[in-house]
Amino acid sequence: MFLGSLKRHGVQPAEAVPDVVPILIELGARTDMVPRDTVHHYCTWNPIDERRRMYTGDQQENHLQESVRMVFPHLRAGLELCDLLGAFEPADPKFAVLTDALNGELRWMAESIDLVLAKVSPVFFARILRPYFEEIDVGERTYLGPAAAQVPLWLIDQAIWASDRSEPGYEEFLRDSVPYSLPRWRELYDTWVSCPSAVTRLLDAFGSDPHEAGPALTSSAAAIARMLRTVIIFRGRHLGIARQAYKEEVRLYSVGSGGASIDLLHDIITLTRENAQLMKTATEQRSADPETRGASA
Numbered sequence: 044m045f046l047g048s049l050k051r052h053g054v055q056p057a058e059a060v061p062d063v064v065p066i067l068i069e070l071g072a073r074t075d076m077v078p079r080d081t082v083h084h085y086c087t088w089n090p091i092d093e094r095r096r097m098y099t100g101d102q103q104e105n106h107l108q109e110s111v112r113m114v115f116p117h118l119r120a121g122l123e124l125c126d127l128l129g130a131f132e133p134a135d136p137k138f139a140v141l142t143d144a145l146n147g148e149l150r151w152m153a154e155s156i157d158l159v160l161a162k163v164s165p166v167f168f169a170r171i172l173r174p175y176f177e178e179i180d181v182g183e184r185t186y187l188g189p190a191a192a193q194v195p196l197w198l199i200d201q202a203i204w205a206s207d208r209s210e211p212g213y214e215e216f217l218r219d220s221v222p223y224s225l226p227r228w229r230e231l232y233d234t235w236v237s238c239p240s241a242v243t244r245l246l247d248a249f250g251s252d253p254h255e256a257g258p259a260l261t262s263s264a265a266a267i268a269r270m271l272r273t274v275i276i277f278r279g280r281h282l283g284i285a286r287q288a289y290k291e292e293v294r295l296y297s298v299g300s301g302g303a304s305i306d307l308l309h310d311i312i313t314l315t316r317e318n319a320q321l322m323k324t325a326t327e328q329r330s331a332d333p334e335t336r337g338a339s340a
């Protein structure tokens with residue numbers, strides 16, 4: 044909190060107190076994390092009682108911390124479900140069951156953004172809070188501040204579609220986000236980066252003729268489409284508030300504290316929609332087939 048506060052007031056902390064550098068590097072090495080605070084320190088590991096650390100003491104900051112804190116247990120569970128998903132063939136009935144469980148965890152992302160919409164004004168975020176999340180230099184490197192963008196939704200994307208159906212801008216954002224995450228999640232990223240995504244595995248399983256697909260495979264695609272729809276709901280509402288906080292007459296910075304722009308958020312939601320549509324189309328093709336309809340009747 045001191046590092047962020049000093050930077051907010053125009054001071055590079057390591058220039059003002061050079062002795063902090065070896066200490067931060069040692070702490071980073073011991074915890075196997077970046078040598079500064081992250082969203083985990085700011086939200087999840089921050090006490091919730093009167094010892095809660097805030098930059099401003101304003102209730103809106105408290106609500107923002109809470110909105111981010113509440114998603115972590117669900118994303119943690121969601122990531123383990125993604126890991127399990129990799130062990131099942133898309134035509135296995137359990138694939139849809141696991142994906143629906145993942146969908147249940149992801150619903151908390153929408154709850155989180157609804158809390159922000161209700162309790163945090165975009166102007167408060169843009170003008171008062173955002174300056175505390177600036178990057179700082181530690182030794183030879185620059186580290187981003189504790190951004191909500193570090194919430195590992197990007198890693199869920201990686202498993203579901205982004206490992207092989209992404210675009211360079213989002214791939215770069217993903218690579219930049221990896222160092223700020225927990226050791227277990229960095230391990231998952233390393234595994235998933237070279238694996239076919241769930242969407243690709245499903246499309247391969249459908250083959251050239253979706254009409255031939257069995258009911259379990261169709262259910263799997265429908266479950267992925269539902270799960271991506273939940274992510275789109277979060278991303279749509281989130282884009283709305285991000286646009287308000289970063290519009291020219293309000294903002295103090297042109298990019299978010301995670302280093303990305305509103306344009307990138309727009310690209311990410313477009314990619315999510317495209318993948319959801321692929322899954323939806325696959326299920327519709329099968330259910331439009333008269334023979335299949337007859338077979339299941």
Ligand code: HEM
Pocket residue numbers: 110111114155156159163164165168190191192193194196197278281284285288289298299300301302303304305308311
């Ligand atoms: C006032 C509230 C918020 C504003 C203005 C805002 C703004 C932004 C911006 C500009 C980005 C682009 C990346 C960057 O930070 O550089 C971003 C990314 C992101 N933010 Fe927020 N955000 C807010 C609240 C939240 C909350 C409450 C969550 C959920 C826990 C969240 C989750 C994310 C995620 C997951 C990304 C990565 C991009 C994506 O997956 O779509 N944000 N946000």
